[in-house]
Amino acid sequence: MRTQVAARRYATALYEEARAAGSLSSVIEKLDSVAALADTSKDFGVFVKNPVISKEDKAAVISSLNDKGMLDGFTSSFLVMLAMKNRLELLDEITGYLKTLAMEEKGEAVAEVTSASELSADAVKKLEEALSGITGKKITVVVTVDKNILGGVVANGLS
Numbered sequence: 001m002r003t004q005v006a007a008r009r010y011a012t013a014l015y016e017e018a019r020a021a022g023s024l025s026s027v028i029e030k031l032d033s034v035a036a037l038a039d040t041s042k043d044f045g046v047f048v049k050n051p052v053i054s055k056e057d058k059a060a061v062i063s064s065l066n067d068k069g070m071l072d073g074f075t076s077s078f079l080v081m082l083a084m085k086n087r088l089e090l091l092d093e094i095t096g097y098l099k100t101l102a103m104e105e106k107g108e109a110v111a112e113v114t115s116a117s118e119l120s121a122d123a124v125k126k127l128e129e130a131l132s133g134i135t136g137k138k139i140t141v142v143v144t145v146d147k148n149i150l151g152g153v154v155a156n157g158l159s
Helices: 002-021 024-040 042-049 055-067 073-084 088-105 121-135
Strands: 108-115 138-145 153-156
Touching: 002 024, 002 073, 002 088, 024 042, 024 073, 024 088, 042 055, 042 088, 055 073, 073 088, 088 108, 108 121, 121 138, 121 153
Parallel strands: 108 138
Antiparallel strands: 108 153
């Protein structure tokens, strides 16, 4: 719970600063690429989450990513700050909250829908339209199938 609160605060601060600097979409893109690297590279993923590795070493690696052109200065500074505060392990949560804030500003939202069977593209489109009508936001539906559901759909993530 405490990490969720911290991640939300970092994401909110980053959102405000990136938006003011006009680099919000770039920051989201760069954070996504670093998060994807942590997911796809076992070594980098362990490196990011391992509390035994010093914050200075983590900051140095982030700086080297910037030197190689993988990051911009704004995103690099943010990630170095996270590393120096031993909060780099919150990267996934921060990125998720940041995306949510950006979507909210545009009047968009993601609905996580669980259904008993696979939904056709037409059914997903109709569901997005119906949920958009209810919420007043442009809804993007992400569908997962759960055979344990007897029928219908369960929608989560809407507010």
